Amino acid sequence: MREIVWLMSLIGLSWQIACKAPQPVAPPVAPREPLAEACPPAIDPMLAVNTLKPAPPGFLDCRLATPEYAIPPYAKFLAGVRICLDPGHGGDAHKRGYKRGPTGVREAEVDLRVAQYLRELLLRAGAEVRLTREGDCDVGLSERAAIANEWPADLFISLHHNANDDPQVNCTTVWYHAGVDHRPASLDLARYLCFSLQDGLAHPQIADVPLRSDQLMYDIGFAVLRETNMPGALTESSYHTNPAEEQRLRDPEYNLREAWALFLGLAKYAATGLPRARLLEPANGILLLPPASNTDLGEETAPPQIVFELDDGLRSRRDRGWERQMILTDSILVRLDGHPVPHTFSNEGYRLCVELPCDLPPGEHEIRVDFQNMNKNSVLNPLFRLVVVSAPGD
Numbered sequence: 149m150r151e152i153v154w155l156m157s158l159i160g161l162s163w164q165i166a167c168k169a170p171q172p173v174a175p176p177v178a179p180r181e182p183l184a185e186a187c188p189p190a191i192d193p194m195l196a197v198n199t200l201k202p203a204p205p206g207f208l209d210c211r212l213a214t215p216e217y218a219i220p221p222y223a224k225f226l227a228g229v230r231i232c233l234d235p236g237h238g239g240d241a242h243k244r245g246y247k248r249g250p251t252g253v254r255e256a257e258v259d260l261r262v263a264q265y266l267r268e269l270l271l272r273a274g275a276e277v278r279l280t281r282e283g284d285c286d287v288g289l290s291e292r293a294a295i296a297n298e299w300p301a302d303l304f305i306s307l308h309h310n311a312n313d314d315p316q317v318n319c320t321t322v323w324y325h326a327g328v329d330h331r332p333a334s335l336d337l338a339r340y341l342c343f344s345l346q347d348g349l350a351h352p353q354i355a356d357v358p359l360r361s362d363q364l365m366y367d368i369g370f371a372v373l374r375e376t377n378m379p380g381a382l383t384e385s386s387y388h389t390n391p392a393e394e395q396r397l398r399d400p401e402y403n404l405r406e407a408w409a410l411f412l413g414l415a416k417y418a419a420t421g422l423p424r425a426r427l428l429e430p431a432n433g434i435l436l437l438p439p440a441s442n443t444d445l446g447e448e449t450a451p452p453q454i455v456f457e458l459d460d461g462l463r464s465r466r467d468r469g470w471e472r473q474m475i476l477t478d479s480i481l482v483r484l485d486g487h488p489v490p491h492t493f494s495n496e497g498y499r500l501c502v503e504l505p506c507d508l509p510p511g512e513h514e515i516r517v518d519f520q521n522m523n524k525n526s527v528l529n530p531l532f533r534l535v536v537v538s539a540p541g542d
């Protein structure tokens with residue numbers, strides 16, 4: 149009897165199961181994940197460091213020994229020129245995606261490697277070089293300018309690579325500070341660097357006017373160019389946001405190609421002469437005026453004069469015709485506190501005599517001396533400080 153009841157229950161249960169509405173089919177069970185410790189955590193490329201292809205051992209020495217990188221004879225004019233190289237950014241890998249290409253190549257790393265390769269080239273030509281940062285570290289913008297000012301450098305170059313929302317964009321732009329009249333030698337530097345980069349990198353695109361004022365970006369311009377006291381330029385050699393360019397930029401061979409282009413630009417700039425001015429009288433920058441009592445008595449007093457020695461950056465080479473004038477006479481302009489003042493220039497000794505007003509008030513004044521050599525290179529150091537002191541009366 150008990151077996152019959154058990155059999156009936158089993159039949160009823162089977163019937164219930166058979167008559168139920170079809171149940172949703174359970175999804176297949178995913179294969180079990182491997183244990184966490186067996187799988188290294190995925191690296192986020194937008195936080196990665198060392199995003200460049202490492203250079204093989206001895207890469208630079210090896211490549212610079214080839215005819216492709218034979219230093220041209222005109223690079224000898226770089227000897228003794230002080231050049232401060234400023235690799236942009238650094239110490240910023242923790243900022244996710246900051247200044248990176250589409251696959252995570254960091255601009256800061258490209259900037260540094262190009263600067264290091266350029267330094268090596270410049271040193272081989274006899275230039276003096278300092279970098280504002282040697283490693284992947286954050287250096288403030290004012291600190292970078294101070295490194296160049298305190299040295300002091302003759303030229304300042306900030307090395308960067310650009311970014312754009314449009315991944316197709318890829319060309320060279322080089323930036324100078326403020327207006328075209330602010331420091332014309334910065335335009336010379338920017339121009340030599342820009343056209344050499346365009347030749348060396350040979351991007352299919354160009355910016356129609358690739359020299360640009362930093363005031364197009366910020367009203368007060370770029371801090372590193374604004375705060376440096378010497379001719380300066382900021383290079384944006386190419387766009388790391390362009391996918392093909394990003395892959396080129398991680399390659400040491402391409403970094404060297406860029407450094408080589410910058411080097412040739414600097415060598416040509418130096419070869420065409422780096423003009424300078426030197427205050428001869430008063431050599432200490434302090435101008436002593438005659439006692440006021442002399443003028444009160446109606447005595448004829450000659451206007452105060454100061455004398456500069458101009459250097460066109462060429463005649464000291466003593467090449468044929470060196471004794472001829474190689475400064476464009478009409479390019480000479482002297483300003484006292486922003487106002488033009490009369491001057492005479494003599495090819496004899498390259499002396500520039502500047503006549504100052506008789507009623508020049510005591511205190512500090514700014515004298516600016518602008519001129520260009522025969523290759524249209526402008527004076528590197530046009531600004532001078534003059535302190536005027538009245539001699540005590542009788």
Ligand SMILES: [Zn+2]
Pocket residue numbers: 236237247255308309310
């Ligand atoms: Zn940059």
